[in-house]
Amino acid sequence: MTSPEDQEPARRPSGPSETPETPETPEISETSAAGEASEVSAAGEVSAAGEASGTSVASGVATKDRIYRSPGGLVGGVLLLGLVGWLGIDAIVAGEGRTPWLALAVLILVVPLTVALTLRPAVYAGEDRLRVRNPFRVIVLPWGQVAALRSGYSNEVVAASGKKFQLWSVPVSLRGRKRATRQESRARAEQRDGRTASRGADGLGPLGGFGGGGRARAGRAVPDGPARAETDRVMDELRQLWEAHEKDESAQGEVTVRWAWEILGPAAAGAVVLGILLAVG
Template identity: 70%
Template sequence: MTTPEDQPSAQPPAPEYADRVHRSSAGIASGVLLLALVGWLGVDAIVAGEGRTPWLALALLILVVPLVVAFTLRPAVYAGRDRLRVRNPFRVVVLPWGQIAALRSGYSNEVLTRSGTKFQLWAVPVSLRARKSAARREARAVAQGTPGSAVGGGRDGGRAGQGPVRAATDQVMDDLRSLWEEREHTESAQGEVTVRWAWEILGPAAAGAVVLAILLATG
């Protein structure tokens, strides 16, 4: 007779891998401020304006608000177990780790595919000022005999293990490289690169531009 102890125990389900989300806090803050300013000016013009002014203000709001959202609040990078999803102002790019050839940092942070296509990471902007500040901190630490450390992977310049003090966005790129190198050869991280246009941004902005053009042409 088989007892419960003799039966094989059920294997627990594999844990879900939550995406690591990277966004620009400075971009979000500036977006909120810009939306507040544009909204205040636009609503004031609609309520208090005379003649064609309210219609012009409304058309400008329809045009400008999606663009502000696109360049400030929208950009994000989602690093998952099998793929990198890049949400830029007007496109969403999904890149399986196996299709990535390099993650490069220069005057901008970019991902390069094996086919040679390049996509900029809008959500991870390069800050030359932050790089200079990190370099000064590292120089002081070296002078004091306590150099900083950073974890990063490294075909494109990052160092694994101990390394220099890094600017925040450079550290993000190091983390992305580390995950890419860990996952790029796994079977589930293969596939095709897909690109989708952000019609939820382009549609309203185009509509606002058309209405504004009509108003200006018929004025």
């Protein structure tokens, strides 16, 4: 059995040299690392916000414009430019006398016009305005200044002042409308025949299995409302945007019209050079 004197040294601290010291340096390094991490994350948030602010912003949300172009116009423009370039370059390289100069003048005149009529037209629809890029003009209409979007023999937008602007990149396709009408009639007929076959199969009792095909046709999805051509659906989307944002504060302003001098200038220069060469003989 031990005495109290023998147990007392075990309860006493062993001395200053044996007292564990709390490492302060690691805490400082962790704090600095946390600060650096917060600075990095803050910098990352700033850069992300900067990239987002590069797009058009409406109502505090970054959005992008919807772009509508004519696929047929793009394909036709590329083919025409290839043909004109091939003929023109061949005449410049292999021609004699005035032929290279005439070919060059024709290229300067024809290439801008081809680009203007085929590749250039586009419609940009955002939440605050409609920008129409036609062959020789660029029209910007805030939704608050749009009075109507009409579809007849051509698609056009009517400003509040009464001026009309044609949408070159959204041409009316009468063939597409007829095709959509035929598809709708065919779908309605299949639905009607499917319902008739389904009712007949249900009345056969044990032989009702022969009506499975009729029930499958009856279950085919039929589009809601009349079938629409592609350009008509584009006009429907533009009308929805107009109706949704025409009262917005950011959708107010003035209509601006700018001439496409980047197209008119080269074309006019080519026409002048061609006229001079033809006049000189």
